[in-house]
Amino acid sequence: MALLEINGVTKRFEGLLAVNNVDLVIEEKQIVGLIGPNGAGKTTFFNMVTGFYEPTSGDIYVAGKRVNGMAPDQICSLGVSRTFQNIRLFQAMTALENILVGRHLHLKSGFVASMLRLPSVRREEEQAEKSARDLLNYVGLRGKQNELARNLSYGDQRRLEIARALATEPKLLLLDEPTAGMNPLESLQMVQFIRGLRDDRGITILLIEHQMRVVMGVCEYINVLDYGEKIAEGTPTEVQSNERVIEAYLGKGKAAGHVAP
Amino acid sequence: MILVLLFPQETTSGPQAFTIIAIVLYLLLGTNSTTTNVLMVALVLLIVIDIREVPDALFNSAPADYPLEPGPSLLLVALPIALLVAYGLHLWRGADLRMLCAVLVVATLPLTLALGPSAEPRTFVLFLIAFNIVLGLGLNVVVGYAGLLDLGFVAFFALGGYAWAIMSTDASNAPLGEIDAPFWVILAVAVGLAAVVGVLLGLPVLRLRGDYLAIVTLGFGEIIRLIATNADGKGQGWNLTNGVTGVREIGSASPFPEIDLGLFSFGGELVSNSEAFWLALVCALMVGFIAEQLRNSKVGRAWEAIREDEDVAQGMGVNTVHYKLLAFGLGAAIGGLGGAVRTSHFSTVTPSDFQLIISINVLAIVIIGGMGSVRGVVLGAFILAGLPEILRDVSLRSIVDGGLNVFFLPEFIQEGPIWLVEQLPWDLAGREGQELRLVLFGLLLVVMMVIRPQGLAPSPRRQFELVEMVEQDKADQPGGIAGFSEDASGEPPSSPIASPQPEPGRPGGRSEDGE
Numbered sequence: 074m075a076l077l078e079i080n081g082v083t084k085r086f087e088g089l090l091a092v093n094n095v096d097l098v099i100e101e102k103q104i105v106g107l108i109g110p111n112g113a114g115k116t117t118f119f120n121m122v123t124g125f126y127e128p129t130s131g132d133i134y135v136a137g138k139r140v141n142g143m144a145p146d147q148i149c150s151l152g153v154s155r156t157f158q159n160i161r162l163f164q165a166m167t168a169l170e171n172i173l174v175g176r177h178l179h180l181k182s183g184f185v186a187s188m189l190r191l192p193s194v195r196r197e198e199e200q201a202e203k204s205a206r207d208l209l210n211y212v213g214l215r216g217k218q219n220e221l222a223r224n225l226s227y228g229d230q231r232r233l234e235i236a237r238a239l240a241t242e243p244k245l246l247l248l249d250e251p252t253a254g255m256n257p258l259e260s261l262q263m264v265q266f267i268r269g270l271r272d273d274r275g276i277t278i279l280l281i282e283h284q285m286r287v288v289m290g291v292c293e294y295i296n297v298l299d300y301g302e303k304i305a306e307g308t309p310t311e312v313q314s315n316e317r318v319i320e321a322y323l324g325k326g327k328a329a330g331h332v333a334p
Numbered sequence: 335m336i337l338v339l340l341f342p343q344e345t346t347s348g349p350q351a352f353t354i355i356a357i358v359l360y361l362l363l364g365t366n367s368t369t370t371n372v373l374m375v376a377l378v379l380l381i382v383i384d385i386r387e388v389p390d391a392l393f394n395s396a397p398a399d400y401p402l403e404p405g406p407s408l409l410l411v412a413l414p415i416a417l418l419v420a421y422g423l424h425l426w427r428g429a430d431l432r433m434l435c436a437v438l439v440v441a442t443l444p445l446t447l448a449l450g451p452s453a454e455p456r457t458f459v460l461f462l463i464a465f466n467i468v469l470g471l472g473l474n475v476v477v478g479y480a481g482l483l484d485l486g487f488v489a490f491f492a493l494g495g496y497a498w499a500i501m502s503t504d505a506s507n508a509p510l511g512e513i514d515a516p517f518w519v520i521l522a523v524a525v526g527l528a529a530v531v532g533v534l535l536g537l538p539v540l541r542l543r544g545d546y547l548a549i550v551t552l553g554f555g556e557i558i559r560l561i562a563t564n565a566d567g568k569g570q571g572w573n574l575t576n577g578v579t580g581v582r583e584i585g586s587a588s589p590f591p592e593i594d595l596g597l598f599s600f601g602g603e604l605v606s607n608s609e610a611f612w613l614a615l616v617c618a619l620m621v622g623f624i625a626e627q628l629r630n631s632k633v634g635r636a637w638e639a640i641r642e643d644e645d646v647a648q649g650m651g652v653n654t655v656h657y658k659l660l661a662f663g664l665g666a667a668i669g670g671l672g673g674a675v676r677t678s679h680f681s682t683v684t685p686s687d688f689q690l691i692i693s694i695n696v697l698a699i700v701i702i703g704g705m706g707s708v709r710g711v712v713l714g715a716f717i718l719a720g721l722p723e724i725l726r727d728v729s730l731r732s733i734v735d736g737g738l739n740v741f742f743l744p745e746f747i748q749e750g751p752i753w754l755v756e757q758l759p760w761d762l763a764g765r766e767g768q769e770l771r772l773v774l775f776g777l778l779l780v781v782m783m784v785i786r787p788q789g790l791a792p793s794p795r796r797q798f799e800l801v802e803m804v805e806q807d808k809a810d811q812p813g814g815i816a817g818f819s820e821d822a823s824g825e826p827p828s829s830p831i832a833s834p835q836p837e838p839g840r841p842g843g844r845s846e847d848g849e
Contacts, residue, residue: 149651163642174639178651180632187631
């Protein structure tokens with residue numbers, strides 16, 4: 074059974090057809106890319122998978138369970154987590170607290186127990202803090218647990234956002250432009266990091282990316298969206314030579330020029 | 335503040351008024367530079383050991399009608415010592431002296447009030463402060479923790495108040511007949527009722543944010559007041575509240591039966607100001623404890639995440655509906671508790687006790703103290719509930735007088751400003767100059783918000799945050815933008831799809847393996 078299966082999903086905002094009848098299947102432990110020009114509907118697509126938007130039509134199945142209309146927190150509890158294109162950390166919270174919010178679903182203390190800070194709560198908090206620190210170390214933010222999220226450097230904020238997503242213990246991780254604004258070296262590190270997530274932690278990854286070097290470097294399978302429709306899919310080599318893809322990115326004339334010589 | 339409360343009315347004059355202003359200004363403006371701190375401690379000591387007051391207070395034997403009350407003289411010794419200890423701690427351990435001062439003022443105040451002649455009126459001010467702390471903590475859960483702007487908090491205060499009034503007044507006054515329930519039952523009803531209504535209010539406004547939420551809650555506060563005004567049994571419906579007449583002769587709280595220990599006894603009905611104060615103080619402590627524990631737990635973090643970014647919080651698995659309702663419910667329950675405590679001592683309740691201004695005042699407590707901080711709420715309540723009462727004794731003349739007196743100026747120099755003050759067309763100089771009270775109060779609030787927008791004692795993080803922001807801005811100016819432009823230019827300007835094959839040795843090496 075595929076981890077994520079999407080059948081003919083469509084999202085319409087009033088007159089705008091943002092995503093039109095897209096199918097997608099992701100098997101476990103795949104790294105899949107979602108590319109397309111700006112405004113192609115990639116982020117809208119992410120928002121539907123994670124429950125931020127409800128699809129106008131079509132079905133989304135996570136590990137065989139239909140999740141249409143579920144709230145984001147319910148979908149999160151099924152093991153889907155994400156990062157955001159424009160980093161959305163809890164700015165006024167520390168790095169550690171950001172991750173602890175990600176741990177939320179795995180903390181079982183009740184309201185009354187927390188209110189009285191029973192020993193069980195204290196133990197759980199200690200454990201949560203320890204695992205949060207481990208995650209910080211894992212993403213390379215060792216020693217920055219008490220920094221406010223907003224004071225971290227841009228790259229660190231990206232890393233922290235991924236750490237927060239990892240804290241929810243996802244099976245499927247959706248990364249929205251993880252290398253946006255990074256220099257080539259940082260992008261390279263990110264590619265290795267993403268591969269590590271799959272190899273070490275067995276996390277399936279779906280990523281939106283604009284840097285082709287990254288997409289081609291890390292993805293095993295690529296889906297291309299344009300104007301809300303899926304225009305191509307396949308392995309990186311297949312996609313690269315696909316006429317429609319080149320056309321979508323470069324326009325018709327350019328594409329012709331590219332083919333001619 | 336403390337000193338005005340300390341001395342009986344007759345001697346309350348310039349120096350004390352000056353001290354209030356000095357302490358408040360210090361809390362507002364004080365930096366952590368050693369010079370300022372030394373100056374401040376010196377100033378406080380100077381005023382405490384005011385030349386005119388000390389010999390009287392220290393060496394005078396207590397008046398005959400207050401045989402067991404050491405009163406001011408005790409404090410005159412204790413407070414300077416405490417301040418010196420605080421200063422020592424500051425030098426030795428680098429403790430924040432400003433905070434220590436504030437803590438001291440707050441901590442010693444209850445002590446001073448139980449002692450000394452004419453303690454009762456002063457304890458009433460403390461009672462006001464204590465139940466305002468409870469209210470502030472309640473609203474702080476909603477506004478400070480969860481970031482839900484609630485302008486109708488008075489509704490829950492009213493519910494708690496009426497619950498208490500209806501269930502503990504005698505038959506002639508009680509709209510529902512004499513119930514005379516035990517303390518704990520009434521308390522549970524007051525708190526439970528407010529909590530349920532809080533959740534019910536929360537349900538329809540779940541989707542609203544910011545301004546819209548504020549307006550709806552504002553309306554809700556008015557609705558409860560109007561219900562209290564109109565549920566008088568005249569015309570349609572039952573009599574629940576006696577309408578505008580209100581409920582009178584409400585019983586006091588008696589949490590446990592009286593225990594007689596020979597020399598003194600406690601328990602039974604808490605009638606006096608100080609007994610009511612202790613009740614309110616215990617409630618404030620309990621609520622403060624709960625609020626603080628929750629803030630550092632999963633629940634508090636969920637609230638904070640909602641405040642920061644509701645959508646993302648939900649994306650990270652926080653059930654925002656649940657936690658927003660929880661915040662509304664808990665805040666309302668605490669508001670109900672505050673209402674019950676207030677009513678147990680005020681002995682009357684009318685709808686006009688629950689005007690919009692209460693909501694605003696409680697919100698001001700939270701904001702001026704510093705949102706999301708228990709310590710801030712305590713300070714805020716002292717200033718917003720205590721200061722107007724304390725300033726009753728302050729007139730312009732007393733400030734001029736006191737301000738000059740501190741510097742031991744000869745009398746003829748002091749006469750000048752006083753003469754000037756007396757030439758003013760309004761009577762601001764004399765005892766009648768009560769108008770000045772609210773003018774001063776308002777001015778202080780304005781000054782406070784301009785100087786310290788984050789509040790007096792913001793939660794450590796927020797304070798940190800504001801300081802950091804300033805520092806970061808400075809640091810960012812050269813580096814930050816350069817870093818970004820470097821990112822942009824560092825990327826080769828090749829079109830994305832035109833360089834299909836990853837260069838050997840580059841990150842993409844693995845793409846072949848994956849196929």
